Amino acid sequence: MLTIFHGANTRSMRVIWLAEELGLPYEIKTIQFLNKEHKEPAYLAIHPLGKLPAIQDGDLYLHESGAICDYLIAKAGATHLEPKLGTSEYGLCRQWVYFAEATLMVSIGTIAQHTMLRPEEDRIAQVRDEAIENTAKGLSLLESALEGKEYLCGTTFTLADIMTGYDLHLARMLGQLTDAYPNLISYLARLSARPGFQKAAA
Ligand SMILES: N[C@@H](CCC(=O)N[C@@H](CS)C(=O)NCC(=O)O)C(=O)O
Incomplete structure (x- = not known):
């Protein structure tokens, strides 16, 4: 199952939007951005710079919203989106x-x-x-x-x-x-x- 680390109104919106467009199953782990939860050790273990978004897909952890989107499109073989x-x-x-x-x-x-x-x-x-x-x-x-x-x-x-x-x-x-x-x-x-x-x- 794809996990999307998401903060309201942050760039993780791009990843959720794309997952919806692709019909991918995913779960959201909400990070309270305005409370700076992205700078706490639990999230720094996911993305050492404490930035959103990040994803976990099996053993793979990725950050950078554009790279995540490229990866998900390629993995889904979604040629209609490019x-x-x-x-x-x-x-x-x-x-x-x-x-x-x-x-x-x-x-x-x-x-x-x-x-x-x-x-x-x-x-x-x-x-x-x-x-x-x-x-x-x-x-x-x-x-x-x-x-x-x-x-x-x-x-x-x-x-x-x-x-x-x-x-x-x-x-x-x-x-x-x-x-x-x-x-x-x-x-x-x-x-x-x-x-x-x-x-x-x-
Ligand atoms: N280029 C990165 C930028 C990530 C980024 O700066 N995200 C913002 C939220 S939209 C953030 O986490 N800012 C907190 C920080 O920079 O410490 C991407 O596209 O994912």
């Missing part, structure tokens, strides 16, 4: 998968740190403001990419949408996803109507 290997569509899909975590989430995560997660005395206004600016640039890029498109890789829902959908969920929670991004608002409405998203966000 374009054909080596095609241009595949390249574009990988671009958005990496963009979601390695670029956009960096600034969104920094906003979360400097508006709510760190103690007030450790928050830095300039860092927060730069992150807000970078987030706006990233959201504008996505807004243009989604012009006339249902999903990031075209008409087919892919892993890129799961990776990015989580970013948009958090951007909305942090007040960054405003009416200035109509394509993103309707895209997120489409994504959040999916039962898998709703399970992950519950």
Whole structure:
């Protein structure tokens, strides 16, 4: 049985959402993120840096949300969630998968740190403001990419949408996803109507 270590509204949402899309059986071990349970010894034994998500699949322990998703898709042979290997569509899909975590989430995560997660005395206004600016640039890029498109890789829902959908969920929670991004608002409405998203966000 696949075990997903999950904290509410953390990147583990991506893994639960994907498991639902794939119809995989799994169990959730909830980690109280806001109470810093991810920094306690029991969870540090699972992921030494105390970050969410992580999974256990038999003898295998994995962390990094993108790597976990790649692993689960490959293991399930779920070719419908990624374009054909080596095609241009595949390249574009990988671009958005990496963009979601390695670029956009960096600034969104920094906003979360400097508006709510760190103690007030450790928050830095300039860092927060730069992150807000970078987030706006990233959201504008996505807004243009989604012009006339249902999903990031075209008409087919892919892993890129799961990776990015989580970013948009958090951007909305942090007040960054405003009416200035109509394509993103309707895209997120489409994504959040999916039962898998709703399970992950519950
Ligand atoms: N690149 C990692 C980032 C993991 C990460 O930073 N997760 C956040 C929650 S969304 C966390 O655990 N933060 C606590 C910390 O960094 O100490 C991934 O995609 O899994």
